[in-house]
Each structure stands twice: as structure tokens, then as C-alpha cells.
Amino acid sequence: MDFEEVVRKRRSIRKFRDEIFPEDKVVKALELAILAPNSSNVQTWDFHWVKAPEKKKKLVEACLSQSAARTASHLIVVTADGKAWRRSQKPLVNWVRAVNAPKIVIQYYEKLVPVTYNSGFLNIFAPLKWITFFITGLFRPIMRGPVTNRDISEVAVKSAALACENFVLAITSLGGATCMMEGFDEKRVKSLLNLNCSTRVVMVISVGYEGERGTWGPQFRLPFEQVVHIY
Ligand SMILES: Cc1cc2nc3c(=O)[nH]c(=O)nc-3n(C[C@H](O)[C@H](O)[C@H](O)COP(=O)(O)O)c2cc1C
Structure with missing residues (x-):
């Protein structure tokens, strides 16, 4: 897939099919995620791939049991720590x-x-x-x-979000599907992963193969002219 195809193909998928997305492809996407640009290259991000079934179940609950989390093959928690x-x-x-x-x-x-x-x-x-x-x-x-x-934490969150985008685009290019989620209970996610108080949970990203009616419909965006300002 060329770049435009990958960008256009990526959608937020709320329902994944049962077939498990291969782990080696997740590893590949994580390798590409950490190549994202980041503030001063200090790499204040971490990627927590929650595989243990009991922990994963608790993570799904912390993600408010939303179907994007419930039906996913894999869940990756992306965190940012301004002190890292x-x-x-x-x-x-x-x-x-x-x-x-x-x-x-x-x-x-x-x-x-x-x-x-x-x-x-x-x-x-x-x-x-x-x-x-x-x-x-x-x-x-x-x-x-x-x-x-708090500002420093925000800088770390920005960089981590860029890594999240690299990750989801990589998964898309590898034939998979994803959903970025901020619909989670941060306190519960942090306690599940034993994270320190300076760490922010930026996103939980679900990975799998798109299921039937995985999206709500075609992609919707505001008109180009409304959001792109040329001076
Ligand atoms: C920071 C962030 C948080 C999001 N949180 C959720 C979420 O908790 N649950 C969900 O179903 N989608 C979530 N989404 C997906 C957005 O709803 C989705 O990107 C948006 O509706 C546009 O759809 P598209 O990604 O298919 O283009 C999130 C996306 C981002 C970037």
C-alpha cells in the first residue's frame, strides 16, 4: 500500500472479528511506532502490550467494556511520563x-x-x-x-500521540485494523500496570481484523476549507 492508501484505509474499528491478528505484526508496528518524531528525542513514552488473559480482561473493563476493546486481539496501552x-x-x-x-x-x-x-x-x-x-x-x-x-507532561503526551499514529498506520499497512481509545478509567489502568503518578495514560489502542459493521459508516470530516487556513 502506498502512503495515501494507508491513510485512507485506516478507520476506527469498533468491532473486530475472532481471528487473531499475528503477534509478529504487532511487534513490527511497535518498532515503527517508536520511530515517531518526539520532543528533543527524549522518548518519554512507553508501550504496554497487555497479553496476560486476566490482566487483559481487567483492562477491557477499565476501557468501560467498549466493544472496540472487548473484541480486540491485542490491547496496547501507550503512556507518557514527563520525568522519563x-x-x-x-x-x-x-x-x-x-x-x-x-x-x-x-x-x-x-x-x-x-x-x-x-x-x-x-x-x-x-x-x-x-x-x-x-x-x-x-x-x-x-x-x-x-x-x-503539567506542561512537561503535555509535551510528553504530544510525542506519545504521534507514536500512536505511527502505530495505527503501521497496523493498517500490515492488513490489520485499530481503534484509538481515550474512553477508559485512567486510575484503574494505572493501577493495573503499576504506573507511577507522573505517568499519563495517553491512549489504549485495540488491534485486530475488522469485523462485520466494524465502522458506523463512511468517514466523516468537516470541509477542507473550514479547517485549513492559508495565510
Ligand atoms: C484521542 C482519541 C481518543 C479516542 N477514543 C475513542 C474511544 O474511546 N472509543 C472509540 O470508539 N473511539 C475513539 N476514538 C476514535 C474516534 O472516535 C475516531 O477517530 C473519529 O470518530 C474519526 O473516525 P475515524 O478514525 O474512523 O476516521 C478516539 C480517537 C482519538 C484520536
Whole structure:
């Protein structure tokens, strides 16, 4: 399938057939998911493939028992943790050094990443960050965030969502079908997977083969001119 075909073929499937979608294809799609662009390449995402039947049953319940979850061959929980930059910082510093990246990039990973992605316990550094951005912004364009730990979490969620899109497009190109879901009880999902409090559950993605009446109908979108603004 070429790219346009994949994009047009992908739909949110609410009913999957009984035939199990092959695991090796899920692995392939996960490999492609983690190639998604992400903020500063700090890769603050995780993919939890819930296979154990008892756990999967509980996850379906946490997904409000919606049919997209109930009938799926596989369920992948995608999470984002604003604090997970810590695990990638050192490997990234080593990597930018190894590839002889410009000095400014090396300094960015050594010095700026720990400041950008950390607002301290109870956001203690947030007021200082906000004032710095505000004053600097009076004189030149500057990024106004992230300021609080919540903002940092939002950055992580954005990147994880891009990985979700890579994943669903990959599954589509491999002949499968998916449904991204935010209809779940985050507290229950987090406790099921023993996730820490800084982790956000971005989406649960169901995977399978499209069943009969898998969609509600043809794809609906607002007109192009209404949502695309050209200046
Ligand atoms: C962040 C997000 C959350 C979603 N949550 C659900 C969900 O919980 N249950 C569901 O059936 N569909 C869910 N969807 C699918 C959307 O309803 C679907 O993408 C939209 O209706 C457009 O249909 P299409 O994907 O077939 O083009 C979600 C999609 C996204 C991107």
C-alpha cells in the first residue's frame, strides 16, 4: 500500500472479528511506532502490550467494556511520563558526542534538557521559568514553556500521540485494523500496570481484523476549507 492508501484505509474499528491478528505484526508496528518524531528525542513514552488473559480482561473493563476493546486481539496501552527524560539524557549525550553534533546541541542535552524538562518538586522552579520567559520575551521571540510539570507532561503526551499514529498506520499497512481509545478509567489502568503518578495514560489502542459493521459508516470530516487556513 502506498502512503495515501494507508491513510485512507485506516478507520476506527469498533468491532473486530475472532481471528487473531499475528503477534509478529504487532511487534513490527511497535518498532515503527517508536520511530515517531518526539520532543528533543527524549522518548518519554512507553508501550504496554497487555497479553496476560486476566490482566487483559481487567483492562477491557477499565476501557468501560467498549466493544472496540472487548473484541480486540491485542490491547496496547501507550503512556507518557514527563520525568522519563532522565533515562534518555545520558544515552543522548553520548550519542550527540559520538556523531560529532554541533557544540550547541551537546550543550543542549547536557545542560538545557534537565532544566527544560524539570520544574522541580511542587513546581518550585516554575515561577522562575515563567519570569525568565516573560522578560526575555519582551525583547525577542522565545518559547514560553514548558513552565510547570503539567506542561512537561503535555509535551510528553504530544510525542506519545504521534507514536500512536505511527502505530495505527503501521497496523493498517500490515492488513490489520485499530481503534484509538481515550474512553477508559485512567486510575484503574494505572493501577493495573503499576504506573507511577507522573505517568499519563495517553491512549489504549485495540488491534485486530475488522469485523462485520466494524465502522458506523463512511468517514466523516468537516470541509477542507473550514479547517485549513492559508495565510
Ligand atoms: C484521542 C482519541 C481518543 C479516542 N477514543 C475513542 C474511544 O474511546 N472509543 C472509540 O470508539 N473511539 C475513539 N476514538 C476514535 C474516534 O472516535 C475516531 O477517530 C473519529 O470518530 C474519526 O473516525 P475515524 O478514525 O474512523 O476516521 C478516539 C480517537 C482519538 C484520536
